[in-house]
Amino acid sequence: MNRFYALASVGFCVALAAFTTTSASALPTEEVPKTEPDYIAKVKTAAPPSVVNNATITMPQADGSSKTVQTGSNGFTCFIGTDGTPECDDQNAMEWRKALQAKQEPPNKIGLIFMLAGDTGTSNHDHAERHTHKHWVQTGPHVMIVGGAAREMLSPYPRDLDVKDATQPYVMFPGKPNEHLMIPVHSQELTTGSAR
Template sequence: MTATAADSAAKPAASDADIIKSAMTAAPMKVSQHATIVAMDANGKMRTLRKGTNGFTCMGDNPETPGPDPMCMDKNAMEWVHAWAAHKDPPTGKVGFMYMLAGGTDASNTDPYATAPSSTNHWIKTGPHVMIVGGDSSFYDIYPKDASPDTAVPYIMWAGSPYQHLMVPVK
């Protein structure tokens, strides 16, 4: 069952403490305890909840998605996320690293902006993983790009889009 706009509108807003707690589950404790914690609004704007010292930024679960999806990323990956949220091309020549150790929510493997499953957008569910974003397209060519991938092995999500990235399961 997927969340609908009405479902997410009915959910109470998470407190800053809840967002921080969720964000801390995205990466190893040694990373998340010193990371900046932010909350993203519906327009992709970030609000800093806690300033960090290690160059990583963590975000809590997105309440509009059906499952947990907190993430933690380095500076380059954060630039990639900003570009994705703004529907702009990500920066080139800046490889980034992201953690999603709490797992990923259900998502389309082919449409970066899909909000619900359809007969054409290849909805998948991922477990705990890390991601490499911003690589040269030739880097991604050595990994499977199936629309319906085996999520137990490394594969490319959103293949062929400006937001293609390597998904690497960690459990």
């Protein structure tokens, strides 16, 4: 896929996300619902209906396994992270995520992640340091461009650990193997800085 096609695809996805997101939506809570209906309802805030209604939805189980509660057909997998953030990842983003969890080099592909409900915040230095609130950033509705092949796209965007404006595109986890581009889809007052 050439760079122009990739950027055009990203532009279309951002426009679609902006069109389907309402500015009145609240940021998600850290709760991970325990019942399937509540879990699915929260997951469905992550992406446009045309994506999430045709995606695979997985739900964590008490034994640490994951259960498929909806079988999809479009290559996206939607779930709620341990921090309560609902998201929908395309196949390349899922490969990126699995490589990072296995402490392997991310594949040289570009992946797309929808987080149209926003996120619950993290440390922009390292998600494992979330509890410290250092370099804290919380982003409203956004899409993410991830993967080894996406690194070339990151150079023009701010790489500050303390994000100055989370309503504008910026690099999350700069310099880390999991660095990626965050693209907010509309303005919203957000929490940034070294502490909440």
